Amino acid sequence: MALQGWIGPAGERFAARAAELKLALRVTIAGALAFTVTRAFDLPQGYWAVITAVVVMQASVGGSLKAAIERFTGTLAGALYGGLIAAFVPHDTTTGLAFSIVLALFPLALLAAIKPSFRVAPITSLIMLLPPTGQAAGPLTSAVDRVLEISLGNIVGVVVSLFVLPARAHTLMTEAAANVVALNADLVSAFIDELTAGPKSRASLQKLHPQIRAALKKAEAAAEEAARERRSHLTEAPDPEPLVRTLYRVRHDLVMIGRAASTPLPAPVLKKLEPSLTALHEAMRVLLLDIAEALRNRTQPPDAAAFQAALDHFTTASEALRADAIMRDLPGRTVAQVFALGFAFEQIQKNLDDLLARTRELALNRVSGPGSS
Template sequence: MMEHDAMTAGAPAAPPPARWAAIRRLLEPRGAEIRQAARLLVSVLLSDLLARAVHLHEPVWSVITSVIVTQSRITQTLTTGRDQIVGTLVGAGAGLFAILLVQTGTMPGWLAFWLALTPLALLAAARPNLRFAAVTLMIVLLFPISGDPFLRPLDRIASILIGVVTSLVVTMFVLHDAARGDVLTASGRLIADIADLLDRALRGELDHDTIETIDEACRTHLQEIYGAVAETRVEGLRVLRRRPDPLLDVLPGLLRRLRGSAVFAARAATEAGELPTVDAALDAERRALARVLSQLSRRCARAARGRRLIAREDAAAVLAVLHPPGPYWSPPMQFTLGMLHDDLERAVRAVWSDGAALPYPEMNKSGG
């Protein structure tokens, strides 16, 4: 027992960074839905406290605005907040005009309301992002408060601005998802779909309709990638610090080209007589593509989880299984597979080097 205690006492303790990382993983809420719910609750609480701190007459509009504006992504919050502010200003202007008509006795309140609402309804039909203008008009005219009627729109504009600003700050800094991980996760899924497409095409299992169905899924992943890349450019005020991310600068374009080459090769493989009659050549190409794409997909998934990247020279070992298509392949398939190999090699080198390897080296100007 004493020997065991001595060994335990002499064992090295876990480094503090590792302990803190483990504690953070335990305390941090899991799941995008839970994080979004927490952000929404924090946004509602802060907007209510701020509205009451500046003594607004109706802080409830700040709370309602924060519920509307707080989104899971910063880009979505920015877009919704912008629409909310512009619509609020337009609606408040229309409300002031209607209040002026009523206060001067030009027309009754109901007629002034409909006169102001009609152009806003037409504006919302033409520009749906300005639908908040009609909502603001209704808030100004249909929910009266005591005091100067011309101060009503200003009070509610202040309430809405507090809700928008609070929502933006909370979305950016409270339990925000790392968009870079989202990019790499979606990239791994796209590469897995490409691997499945090529494997089934080289087995002769696909027709044009099935290829189109798989390609639609690949396009969806590409849209997710581009959306997440846009998110990385604004999260954590990175747009102000202008920190470059070489991998995210080139990865979407590389994967778009890889998808195009894979679909082109799959369509060519469905044509009669394009696949080689020698089974060994067909199986070797299929296994080589499956191996490289599988490693590339796993690499993206591992990078999305924040694991340390391996050395750049290992990319050459991954690509060593790819060989130029030989004479067993038809000329069209030699061309399409060669193009596919080139695009796959660029993607592998970019991911393995974390974007340090240029995917398209500049041509030597002295060489013509």
């Protein structure tokens, strides 16, 4: 019984880290496979292939492709340029070697500063000058060996990424998007609490905003990798950009609601609006959580009819309040607050419709390609 109690939490911990465990396994397999291949071909410095296979292994296939391309182009530029410097610039003395290092590094460092995809070029160029093995084999032969070893490591890394527990960037993107939407549901609750009960929810807001920003950045990074997979014809999934754009629009709408909710509603206004506001809050929270679940599972999105009905009820109550005599006795900022709330909820309704459409599109177009998940 005690063992069952221990296995349960342990299993939950492993399940929560499934993506990380898969990545660790892919990295391990890529490194071991690259080592085996370099031994089969008897490469003089095969460890570079092993290092490259590990370096290019990212969380998704698109990320691995990007890392492999950057590693190859940077290595090719560094090996060619560094090999030329080693071949034609004397570096037998300390002074000569120092001059060669400066000559080898500065142009490539400038290139890497302008185009970060070449960031390994200065390192490769420097390696061409420093190791004794490179000098013993000859600079041009060493350059060819380096490119071959790095190419082999890139191939192994991408192949393992494609076929060993593959993680599609679209899947990572939708998971991150689902996290954003679920956090937005908590944010809406915090805003409504501020409107009805005052700033006691300020602490939760201070936690939620950084979490949402981090989740949005994660979704945006995964979308970039998903677009790369799409351009490489590794998937037939829809363009990821509209989903990320919609998430940012919803985020902007929530900021507008947050500004309107920064001050509690006066008691007379709250008495008129609280029933419809509470219903709208509940319907919107349920809708956001259901959208998050649909994104996570890539299933059809929920029906937004309940949210639309609650929004219509709130809009009717707001319009009735604006014509009520009590509004004449309230400060202008309260009147503006009621108008701002109505406008913000109408805006978010439009972008939630767009989010529902994006969710529906993802459900209809399941991720496809080798090893899709």
